[in-house]
Amino acid sequence: MSHLAKTALITGASQGLGACMAKRLAKDGFSIAVNCYPSEQDIANAHEVAAACRELGAEVEVFPADVSDFAACEEMTKKVKERFSTIDVLVNNAGITKDGLLVRMSEAQFDAVTSVNYKSVFNMCRHVGAVMMRQKHGRIINISSVAGLYGNAGQFNYSASKAGIVGMTLTAAKELGPRGITVNAVAPGFIRTPMTDVLSEQVREKCLEAIPLHRFGEPEEIAGAVAFLAGDDASYISGQVLVVDGAMSM
Numbered sequence: 001m002s003h004l005a006k007t008a009l010i011t012g013a014s015q016g017l018g019a020c021m022a023k024r025l026a027k028d029g030f031s032i033a034v035n036c037y038p039s040e041q042d043i044a045n046a047h048e049v050a051a052a053c054r055e056l057g058a059e060v061e062v063f064p065a066d067v068s069d070f071a072a073c074e075e076m077t078k079k080v081k082e083r084f085s086t087i088d089v090l091v092n093n094a095g096i097t098k099d100g101l102l103v104r105m106s107e108a109q110f111d112a113v114t115s116v117n118y119k120s121v122f123n124m125c126r127h128v129g130a131v132m133m134r135q136k137h138g139r140i141i142n143i144s145s146v147a148g149l150y151g152n153a154g155q156f157n158y159s160a161s162k163a164g165i166v167g168m169t170l171t172a173a174k175e176l177g178p179r180g181i182t183v184n185a186v187a188p189g190f191i192r193t194p195m196t197d198v199l200s201e202q203v204r205e206k207c208l209e210a211i212p213l214h215r216f217g218e219p220e221e222i223a224g225a226v227a228f229l230a231g232d233d234a235s236y237i238s239g240q241v242l243v244v245d246g247a248m249s250m
């Protein structure tokens with residue numbers, strides 16, 4: 001791998017979609033900055049993802065940081081820039097769920113989900129956006145959800161956070177566009193990851209009925225959409241939300 005390889009920073013990449021995106025972008029020739037939550041288990045998982053990226057020929061390093069923490073994101077951005085010189089692609093992927101019906105939802109449930117899923121996107125766009133502005137190029141890809149576009153009963157906090165990401169994507173596309181930076185969102189439907197593995201068989205069956213392709217998506221199918229938006233073929237696409245849901249929300 002040449003030292004001129006572009007660098008992609010992916011948040012929440014110790015498992016699930018983020019891990020899959022890291023491997024796909026490594027295969028596409030990017031150097032990879034793997035962010036994970038700073039717990040022992042997540043760091044160990046992130047190192048496994050890093051090893052897989054290295055086997056694909058990528059330069060890679062793990063950067064543990066809680067993306068809901070503004071100062072931690074600033075520190076991580078500095079470290080990634082020092083290690084790789086540029087940050088060409090930022091994928092804001094980290095996310096959690098704490099589901100519950102609106103009238104039973106606690107303030108803690110709401111705050112936890114909005115700070116990890118939504119405020120993190122501000123934190124990362126704020127710091128990495130400044131780096132990209134100076135570089136005069138960059139791609140930001142925010143992972144939203146169909147729940148943010150159409151709502152989902154039981155996910156008031158999650159839907160709010162994912163809808164907020166769309167607003168941030170559109171505004172950042174307008175503000176950063178003049179510096180050659182594109183900003184897009186990907187809105188997955190139901191994808192087979194640890195996040196959806198916890199769904200009951202009953203919920204799973206109900207979901208499948210609503211999906212014309214009659215299957216859950218695979219992580220590789222989201223990673224493919226991210227790779228497209230990060231790649232040369234998407235150079236004139238900005239301010240868009242790419243829905244990848246097997247026609248579920250049509």
Ligand code: NAP
Binds near residue numbers: 065
């Ligand atoms: P996942 O397997 O649970 O992965 C999410 C990752 O984010 C985990 O590695 C998690 O670490 C990490 N994370 C959580 N809080 C963090 C924090 N404060 N700082 C840094 N990292 C943190 O979920 P997934 O299915 O891959 O989801 C990835 C993204 O896609 C999320 O934004 C999710 O909302 C979105 N999405 C997923 C689906 C789907 O069907 N799977 C559909 C629509 C949208 P821990 O393991 O420590 O929590």
